[in-house]
Amino acid sequence: DAKTTQPNSMESNEEEPVHLPCNHSTISGTDYIHWYRQLPSQGPEYVIHGLTSNVNNRMASLAIAEDRKSSTLILHRATLRDAAVYYCIPDQGAQKLVFGQGTRLTINP
Amino acid sequence: GAGVSQTPSNKVTEKGKYVELRCDPISGHTALYWYRQSLGQGPEFLIYFQGTGAADDSGLPNDRFFAVRPEGSVSTLKIQRTERGDSAVYLCASSLGGLTGYTFGSGTRLTVV
Numbered sequence: 001d002a003k004t005t006q007p008n009s010m011e012s013n014e015e016e017p018v019h020l021p022c023n024h025s026t027i028s029g030t031d032y033i034h035w036y037r038q039l040p041s042q043g044p045e046y047v048i049h050g051l052t053s054n055v056n057n058r059m060a061s062l063a064i065a066e067d068r069k070s071s072t073l074i075l076h077r078a079t080l081r082d083a084a085v086y087y088c089i090p091d092q093g094a095q096k097l098v099f100g101q102g103t104r105l106t107i108n109p
Numbered sequence: 110g111a112g113v114s115q116t117p118s119n120k121v122t123e124k125g126k127y128v129e130l131r132c133d134p135i136s137g138h139t140a141l142y143w144y145r146q147s148l149g150q151g152p153e154f155l156i157y158f159q160g161t162g163a164a165d166d167s168g169l170p171n172d173r174f175f176a177v178r179p180e181g182s183v184s185t186l187k188i189q190r191t192e193r194g195d196s197a198v199y200l201c202a203s204s205l206g207g208l209t210g211y212t213f214g215s216g217t218r219l220t221v222v
Contacts, residue, residue, distance in 0.1 A: 042215055045213065049209060087151060094165075097211065099152045099153070
């Protein structure tokens with residue numbers, strides 16, 4: 001199993017970039033890295049996923065280290081609505097996503 | 110509907126009773142997942158359906174828990190002889206298959222008293 005490590009919590013200011021780190025040192029070569037986030041009182045929502053190359057979408061960017069042992073989710077300009085728990089999930093080749101504890105992101109106005 | 114619908118949104122039941130939790134996935138999504146989330150924890154996988162069949166039920170904690178998806182769309186999670194430890198938010202998600210783009214419902218908050 002790919003062991004995943006994320007900080008328990010992070011704090012940032014509104015309108016500033018946020019870099020959320022994730023270590024997945026035992027990831028295998030074919031495991032995609034998925035990021036989901038969970039806003040208060042809601043189910044998780046998909047953010048982004050990638051394999052080797054950096055990925056961008058309207059919500060965020062995903063920077064994957066060359067050795068794939070770590071990745072960083074980048075929110076380019078945080079808003080108060082980005083306050084959530086962010087989960088980094090290597091898929092381990094299984095047909096299900098296994099969630100860890102995630103990082104609780106607080107955004108200060 | 111546009112999203113995954115879960116009913117009821119809240120359920121309070123007495124210890125020992127039977128409960129059913131319903132999930133309406135996005136139309137056309139062949140994969141359906143049930144998760145359970147306790148306070149302060151990440152979602153915990155329970156069971157995964159591909160079509161009508163349970164492809165992976167390794168997360169069901171014991172034989173009091175059972176889930177069905179008879180026509181490959183709506184799914185029901187059934188819990189017999191509920192215990193206080195079953196109290197949690199039960200989340201359902203659906204996808205087109207594979208691991209990309211799960212869409213989760215808002216969950217059913219189950220409280221066993």
